[in-house]
Amino acid sequence: xxxxxxxxxxxxxxxxxxxxxxxxxxxxxxxxxxxxxxxxxxxxxxxxxxxxxxxxxxxxxxxxxxxxxxxxxxxxxxxxxxxxxxxxxxxxxxxxxxxxxxxxxxxxxxxxxxxxxxxxxxxxxxxxxxxxxxxxxxxxxxxxxxxxxxxxxxxxxxxxxxxxxxxxxxxxxxxxxxxxxxxxxxxxxxxxxxxxxxxxxxxxxxxxxxxxxxxxxxxxxxxxxxxxxxxxxxxxxxxxxxxxxxxxxxxx
Amino acid sequence: xxxxxxxxxxxxxxxxxxxxxxxxxxxxxxxxxxxxxxxxxxxxxxxxxxxxxxxxxxxxxxxxxxxxxxxxxxxxxxxxxxxxxxxxxxxxxxxxxxxxxxxxxxxxxxxxxxxxxxxxxxxxxxxxxxxxxxxxxxxxxxxxxxxxxxxxxxxxxxxxxxxxxxxxxxxxxxxxxxxxxxxxxxxxxxxxxxxxxxxxxxxxxxxxxxxxxxxxxxxxxxxxxxxxxxxxxxxxxxxxxxxxxxxxxxxx
Numbered sequence: 001x002x003x004x005x006x007x008x009x010x011x012x013x014x015x016x017x018x019x020x021x022x023x024x025x026x027x028x029x030x031x032x033x034x035x036x037x038x039x040x041x042x043x044x045x046x047x048x049x050x051x052x053x054x055x056x057x058x059x060x061x062x063x064x065x066x067x068x069x070x071x072x073x074x075x076x077x078x079x080x081x082x083x084x085x086x087x088x089x090x091x092x093x094x095x096x097x098x099x100x101x102x103x104x105x106x107x108x109x110x111x112x113x114x115x116x117x118x119x120x121x122x123x124x125x126x127x128x129x130x131x132x133x134x135x136x137x138x139x140x141x142x143x144x145x146x147x148x149x150x151x152x153x154x155x156x157x158x159x160x161x162x163x164x165x166x167x168x169x170x171x172x173x174x175x176x177x178x179x180x181x182x183x184x185x186x187x188x189x190x191x192x193x194x195x196x197x198x199x200x201x202x203x204x205x206x207x208x209x210x211x212x213x214x215x216x217x218x219x220x221x222x223x224x225x226x227x228x229x230x231x232x233x234x235x236x237x238x239x240x241x242x243x244x245x246x247x248x249x250x251x252x
Numbered sequence: 253x254x255x256x257x258x259x260x261x262x263x264x265x266x267x268x269x270x271x272x273x274x275x276x277x278x279x280x281x282x283x284x285x286x287x288x289x290x291x292x293x294x295x296x297x298x299x300x301x302x303x304x305x306x307x308x309x310x311x312x313x314x315x316x317x318x319x320x321x322x323x324x325x326x327x328x329x330x331x332x333x334x335x336x337x338x339x340x341x342x343x344x345x346x347x348x349x350x351x352x353x354x355x356x357x358x359x360x361x362x363x364x365x366x367x368x369x370x371x372x373x374x375x376x377x378x379x380x381x382x383x384x385x386x387x388x389x390x391x392x393x394x395x396x397x398x399x400x401x402x403x404x405x406x407x408x409x410x411x412x413x414x415x416x417x418x419x420x421x422x423x424x425x426x427x428x429x430x431x432x433x434x435x436x437x438x439x440x441x442x443x444x445x446x447x448x449x450x451x452x453x454x455x456x457x458x459x460x461x462x463x464x465x466x467x468x469x470x471x472x473x474x475x476x477x478x479x480x481x482x483x484x485x486x487x488x489x490x491x492x493x494x495x496x497x498x499x500x501x502x503x504x
Binding site for chain 1 (some may be wrong): 261262263308310328332337338339340341342370371372373374375377378379490
């Protein structure tokens with residue numbers, strides 16, 4: 001028995017998110033089905049990030065246990081042949097039997113993309129949130145500076161989420177504009193349910209001058225979901241990648 | 253009666269190209285149907301570039317004649333409401349009654365995008381041609397230098413195309429790499445059927461070392477379609493924009 005770690009990229013448009021569910025096709029389900037067919041044994045996959053319906057990933061992480069004799073690094077080639085075009089394994093390697101993608105210390109990076117111009121661009125319709133209202137990126141950057149650090153992010157958590165604590169650490173939040181495309185790039189050691197999309201929705205309100213940048217400080221202090229902006233649409237969000245602290249230490 | 257010029261962006265994935273045809277839905281058909289509904293009269297649209305099935309556009313140009321009292325510049329807002337998400341009008345203006353998008357002198361810019369890495373990225377699957385074979389961009393640039401200029405491009409024209417002359421002028425051909433994405437950006441006063449895709453297919457063969465860069469010179473001289481590389485897949489191609497000489501002169 002060995003444990004294999006996968007890096008998985010997917011276009012989330014046509015999936016009901018990562019996690020297995022009764023009423024809709026999910027990334028986890030497709031991966032499990034195709035891995036089971038490929039390896040001839042029943043495979044259960046554990047994902048690092050249970051991305052929501054419509055959210056994309058460039059590098060989500062998943063592990064599974066297998067008795068196969070196929071070397072870990074061959075798996076992407078064989079599995080990609082079987083997967084639909086909107087899911088592609090980027091990397092596979094054998095890892096320690098106790099490596100757990102959820103409980104292992106890591107930092108995650110997400111990007112939220114906003115297309116800000118007069119008219120939408122068809123090719124970006126599934127991967128960006130469009131708004132024609134001119135956004136002030138400098139004000140958004142000011143607001144972002146309040147979010148960086150360790151805070152109680154209760155105002156930025158979906159109501160009813162069952163978590164022990166709503167304290168999280170955002171290690172970096174960059175906003176940059178290339179042409180008409182604004183990217184909010186956020187890195188942290190963990191995120192609450194909908195946290196990145198609520199941060200994006202709040203920064204959108206700063207950008208369009210509904211909120212002054214300073215208000216973000218008050219929103220954090222309020223510890224109340226109702227004070228923050230609305231949850232920005234799923235399609236603008238991509239999980240860029242996950243770095244595990246153990247692996248970073250190995251590299252040093 | 254007035255003539256209106258449109259700049260049209262579309263994701264060509266689900267269309268049988270621009271031009272009206274019996275067996276499949278086309279951009280021209282959708283535009284004509286929705287313009288006719290919007291303006292309450294039968295509208296015929298003339299496109300500058302009859303892009304092939306699966307080819308995309310950021311800025312194709314089309315004109316139509318109408319009796320509407322709606323000001324030209326309002327049309328994008330009203331029409332985009334009716335169009336499917338994969339077609340979006342970027343601009344509209346009233347032009348002279350004799351402005352003809354095909355016969356008017358212009359320069360067109362196309363981009364052919366190649367994703368060159370170990371595994372495909374799902375989000376780019378409809379907008380790039382993927383190859384895992386490492387391409388030598390410097391060699392491709394050398395080969396590109398032979399293409400720039402006025403030549404008989406018969407080797408780069410779909411066989412059987414009915415044209416008076418296969419002489420065309422490529423005013424610029426740039427190749428640049430950003431991360432794993434290689435863009436071939438080509439500008440010229442006119443292109444033969446499949447010309448950009450055959451140039452891309454030939455440059456791919458230079459990049460993967462099937463052809464030396466020098467061979468492109470021989471291919472041009474041969475005036476024989478069989479000597480060039482294969483026609484690269486449609487999905488990698490986007491018509492970026494069309495600049496009309498008259499309009500450029502106005503700007504100066």
